[in-house]
Amino acid sequence: MRFGYLARVITALALLVLAVFTLKVFFHQPVTVVDPHVVGKQALPQKALLPDFAAISDIREKKRAFFDFIRPGVRAANRDIALNRQFLLDLQHKLKIEENFEISPSSYQRYSELAQYYQHKSNDVNADSIAKLLSRVDIIPEELVMVQAANESGWGTSRFARLGLNFFGQWCFTQGCGLIPQSRNEGANHEVRVFDSVDQSIASYLRNLNTHPAYQHLREIRLELRQNNLEVNPEHLAPGLLNYSERQHDYVIELLQMLRHNKAFL
Incomplete structure (x- = not known):
């Protein structure tokens, strides 16, 4: 009786190890593919x-x-763009309603990074500059x-x-x-x-x-x-x-x- 129980346990463990090994083989990553048309690269x-x-x-x-x-990748990318666009819209709104609006250092850094990424030449934070950047920061x-x-x-x-x-x-x-x-x-x-x-x-x-x-x-x-x-x-x-x-x-x-x-x- 005791031997039969141990045999079943050993058999179950062996099957578990085999299953894990099979899954590792099936889902093995990363895959490296060599292509002869890649210049200056050994593998991709x-x-x-x-x-x-x-x-x-x-x-x-x-x-x-x-x-x-x-x-999923498309939605995530558009979601990031939409968040940056909303940041610019909020900035535009503050500039419009606050007579002596001053942009914070962190907001100015974010604005400058967006301007650079979207190849917008001006880092000036004014109505015209924000409007031009908004024409690029969109989904x-x-x-x-x-x-x-x-x-x-x-x-x-x-x-x-x-x-x-x-x-x-x-x-x-x-x-x-x-x-x-x-x-x-x-x-x-x-x-x-x-x-x-x-x-x-x-x-x-x-x-x-x-x-x-x-x-x-x-x-x-x-x-x-x-x-x-x-x-x-x-x-x-x-x-x-x-x-x-x-x-x-x-x-x-x-x-x-x-x-x-x-x-x-x-």
Whole structure:
């Protein structure tokens, strides 16, 4: 009787050890992927376990999986932007109602950091400067971000998404900063940037839209919507991405079609 009990205990412990070992193998991180097209890099550490979207054969399931994967990062990034925007709106309000308003050192530091991050040249805290900075410190609708990520990354299956966590086709111009496109023209020096995380990729993309001269029209559309107390929706902002692709109008039309066809998943 006693021997039978011990045997069962030993068997249970053995099964537990085997289960733990199996889980460690299945969820092993980090994954290091070596790519021959990376200049000046030996390996690219994948800090997030990227799902194998290419292995999902059902189209609807692949779309759902991709959007569910990237949505939390998009929401978190937009939430951070919204908090910084509210800080600026509060500052703007105080400046308007307080005759002798003086900004605190901590608020001025935060304002200066935002101005630098969003490439706003003036650190002066006045009505005009705050208004100009507010035109940059604003969200991009998550539906638009997600369909553009799907478009640029082939639903997360592109080489740049898999190896560089780059879901938006963002370029860089320092040797070794990313992956060399296999179809890059002779004499060109751009690379497709490699990111340490999905969140970093999303934050960089949003900053690009909020600062680069190519997307000034997008920011103007958004500002006009704000001034008229209208919703900043993806369909209104999509035309502002005209310069994101060489295809221009066709690219915008494709994004609008993707927004319409994927409403059930967004």
